[in-house]
Amino acid sequence: MKSGISSDSNLIAEIERYSWGILLLLLALSLLFLSPRVTVGVLTGGLICILNFRWLKFFIQRVLFCGDANRAKTMARVNYIIRYLAVGVIIYGVFKAGLVNIPATFVGLSVVFLAISAVGIRRAFTETARRRI
Numbered sequence: 001m002k003s004g005i006s007s008d009s010n011l012i013a014e015i016e017r018y019s020w021g022i023l024l025l026l027l028a029l030s031l032l033f034l035s036p037r038v039t040v041g042v043l044t045g046g047l048i049c050i051l052n053f054r055w056l057k058f059f060i061q062r063v064l065f066c067g068d069a070n071r072a073k074t075m076a077r078v079n080y081i082i083r084y085l086a087v088g089v090i091i092y093g094v095f096k097a098g099l100v101n102i103p104a105t106f107v108g109l110s111v112v113f114l115a116i117s118a119v120g121i122r123r124a125f126t127e128t129a130r131r132r133i
Helices: 004-033 036-064 069-097 102-108 111-132
Strands: none
Touching: 004 036, 004 102, 004 111, 036 069, 036 102, 036 111, 069 102
16 A cells, blocks of 8 residues: 555646646647637636646645744745735736636636546546456
8 A cells, every 4th residue: 555645746746747638638629629819818727727736736845844833834824825916916917918818717727626636536436446356
């Protein structure tokens, strides 16, 4: 049986791979069937979402290995505020500039959610199949 930390890092890496794959699939579909603003919206939302997920992963690793609990709490609060302000400012700026299709951007922002769902479903079916053997 795998240890929790090893399994968790594999899970995070798998979610990241699925996120990039879903983003590429959505981009290909939007390039084939929709306008350039939609494609840019999907790309922008997807990049924001995936980079935010990576930033969260990096931050959580730093907090978990921080020796001082009070410092970790402070880091968590500050990073939370900075991360959401940064994402909010970027999204607002892109919307205000009129460079993207807003619904397409929201679709792009959902790639990590879709990846988490896909990985969860795949792992559930794999575990179910493994238990039948």
